[in-house]
Amino acid sequence: MTPRVSIIMGSTSDMPVMESACKFFDEMEIPFEVNALSAHRTPDEVVEFAKSAHTRGIEVIIAGAGMAAALPGVIAAETPLPVIGVPIKGSVLEGLDATFAIMQMPPGIPVATVAINGALNAAVLAMQIMANGDKALQEKVVAYKQGLKGKIVKANKDLAEIKFRFKTN
Helix, strand or coil: CCCCEEEEECCHHHHHHHHHHHHHHHHHCCCEEEEECCCCCCHHHHHHHHHHHHHHCCCEEEEEEECCCCHHHHHHHHCCCCEEEEEECCCCCCCHHHHHHHHCCCCCCCCEECCCCCHHHHHHHHHHHHHCCCHHHHHHHHHHHHHHHHHHHHHHHHHHHHHHHHHHC
16 A cells, blocks of 8 residues: 655654654554654755655644754655654754744745644644545544544443542542
8 A cells, every 4th residue: 555644863863762753653554654754864865755745645744852852854845745753752942942943934834734643643643634625534634533532431331430439438
């Protein structure tokens, strides 16, 4: 199957964070690809990837990066596709450096930014973007959101049971 989403990370050390996006796309049966590309170590490859992604059927790019977090911005500068940046928590500034770098894009080069280590939210946002023109995917979005609601309803029932047990003891 042709991938619809490309998940890019600056290094394979980012995979533990980006894995939640991969799992989500697997569960939703959305074809995706995963690559490691560095804006600083492989700049030519990043530009080539960004320029050609739309010609290969990619609809949304998720780019995870830490520290200076140049990767999402470089990709956004070179592609017509929506780019979602995932700031990766680093050891020095706990991911704030990456968050600020991804958020501070110049006019005309937007990058949607999710929370630090927020790869799952990036995947959900990518699905919502693609669902605008895809009725079957829109139904998956609705079902996913209903599932979230169901989890909270169940959690409240469980909490009510705990509260009841404390009152009766």
